[in-house]
Amino acid sequence: MFLPHTDADREAMLRAIGVKSMEDLFTDLPACDLFPTMGLPDGITEMEALAEFTQIAEANETTAELISFLGAGAYNHYSPSVVDSILRRGEFYTAYTPYQPEISQGTLQAIFEYQSMIAALTGMDVSNASHYDGATAVAEAVNMAWHNFRGRRAKIVLSPGLHPHYRETVHTYVEGANIQLIGEDTPPEAGPEALMALIDKDTALVSVQYPDFFGRVYDYTQLVQAAHEAGALVAIHVNPLALGIFSPPGKFDADIVTGEGQSLGIPLSFGGPYLGIFATKDKYVRKMAGRLVGETTDTRGQRGYVLTLSTREQHIRRERATSNICTNQGLLALAAAIYLSLLGKNGLRQVAELNYHKAHYAAEQIASLPGFELAFDEPFFNEFTVRCPKSAEEINADLLDYDILGGFELSSAYDGMENHLLIAVTEMNSREEIDLLISALQEVSNA
Numbered sequence: 546m547f548l549p550h551t552d553a554d555r556e557a558m559l560r561a562i563g564v565k566s567m568e569d570l571f572t573d574l575p576a577c578d579l580f581p582t583m584g585l586p587d588g589i590t591e592m593e594a595l596a597e598f599t600q601i602a603e604a605n606e607t608t609a610e611l612i613s614f615l616g617a618g619a620y621n622h623y624s625p626s627v628v629d630s631i632l633r634r635g636e637f638y639t640a641y642t643p644y645q646p647e648i649s650q651g652t653l654q655a656i657f658e659y660q661s662m663i664a665a666l667t668g669m670d671v672s673n674a675s676h677y678d679g680a681t682a683v684a685e686a687v688n689m690a691w692h693n694f695r696g697r698r699a700k701i702v703l704s705p706g707l708h709p710h711y712r713e714t715v716h717t718y719v720e721g722a723n724i725q726l727i728g729e730d731t732p733p734e735a736g737p738e739a740l741m742a743l744i745d746k747d748t749a750l751v752s753v754q755y756p757d758f759f760g761r762v763y764d765y766t767q768l769v770q771a772a773h774e775a776g777a778l779v780a781i782h783v784n785p786l787a788l789g790i791f792s793p794p795g796k797f798d799a800d801i802v803t804g805e806g807q808s809l810g811i812p813l814s815f816g817g818p819y820l821g822i823f824a825t826k827d828k829y830v831r832k833m834a835g836r837l838v839g840e841t842t843d844t845r846g847q848r849g850y851v852l853t854l855s856t857r858e859q860h861i862r863r864e865r866a867t868s869n870i871c872t873n874q875g876l877l878a879l880a881a882a883i884y885l886s887l888l889g890k891n892g893l894r895q896v897a898e899l900n901y902h903k904a905h906y907a908a909e910q911i912a913s914l915p916g917f918e919l920a921f922d923e924p925f926f927n928e929f930t931v932r933c934p935k936s937a938e939e940i941n942a943d944l945l946d947y948d949i950l951g952g953f954e955l956s957s958a959y960d961g962m963e964n965h966l967l968i969a970v971t972e973m974n975s976r977e978e979i980d981l982l983i984s985a986l987q988e989v990s991n992a
């Protein structure tokens with residue numbers, strides 16, 4: 546630790562406040578609590594510490610050692626090395642909140658480019674500078690809808706196909722508020738039609754996922770129309786990579802689009818930090834939480850970038866803010882911007898097609914195994930639900946013997962789905978790995 550103050554500096558500060566010694570600052574604290582015993586081990590050298598931490602880390606099994614077919618919101622995608630190379634440049638890596646535009650043009654432009662690409666990808670008018678993660682973005686959509694109607698509409702319809710962790714975050718956000726959450730107990734096999742029956746004049750928002758948590762892809766056009774006829778808003782949570790081949794939510798006339806940006810060049814990182822995508826229509830921009838960067842010209846006619854609409858943010862007008870969010874995942878938003886700019890429209894489509902075709906090959910092969918079948922008939926992207934001949938927990942435990950990380954056990958989030966696995970296949974899975982999974986599933990199901 547580096548402490549810049551000299552003994553003379555400290556003596557001068559003590560004299561200024563009328564105290565003789567540092568100890569005098571703590572006279573009101575019980576002596577027994579001043580220096581508590583923390584039970585720390587004896588000090589070791591840097592080399593010894595590195596060896597110990599390395600040994601601890603080796604206990605983890607990652608996608609570097611295991612073949613992964615686990616998704617459920619966090620996916621094993623390839624990130625080009627240039628993403629990390631640019632990301633770790635000192636100008637970006639150490640940048641802080643860009644409140645002073647005259648010295649933050651690089652950071653502000655990077656955020657502006659990210660916003661522009663997210664708006665184009667989702668088919669929406671405007672994107673903010675990001676939220677903390679996908680769960681936060683979904684919860685902020687609920688918050689925004691409630692504020693849009695000034696609390697006069699208190700009903701939020703949450704699809705059972707919305708990620709269960711995201712729904713838990715929404716519950717945390719609205720606890721104590723006059724907000725009613727419905728729709729979650731709808732049978733998982735039900736489609737958008739089941740949600741349409743829940744919409745009425747008290748509904749503020751309908752929140753769905755695309756593709757949904759079970760991997761299914763729905764056309765939400767009729768659901769959006771039904772919600773708008775009742776005066777409600779619709780938020781669609783996306784896997785942004787899937788938009789490389791599927792219609793953007795803007796085509797459904799969605800009011801809000803949220804997403805988890807982890808698939809855009811951000812590593813698994815043991816669960817985070819990740820990136821919350823948030824976009825909306827122009828007419829709701831003043832209700833949108835989070836930072837927004839705009840492009841302008843200075844007094845000399847030169848292009849420049851600034852934080853805009855800051856008057857709606859928590860750090861400016863706390864009593865009138867629509868959220869307590871007043872920052873963004875700047876570094877990870879930059880990672881997503883680099884990734885998208887590297888791939889371009891054609892590259893993004895190519896990666897999406899790899900995910901799509903590999904997942905469909907895996908699904909076809911698994912469905913041909915005795916005792917296995919696809920749980921749903923709807924189209925899917927790179928994730929699908931399989932009904933197994935025995936418990937998903939048993940199958941996953943057996944797959945580890947083959948160095949395979951199996952799918953997500955749906956029974957941990959949904960009742961009555963003990964034999965269901967949610968399997969994800971990405972561009973990182975070779976045909977040989979998929980064939981190994983098929984062979985392993987055949988053997989463990991007979992064990």
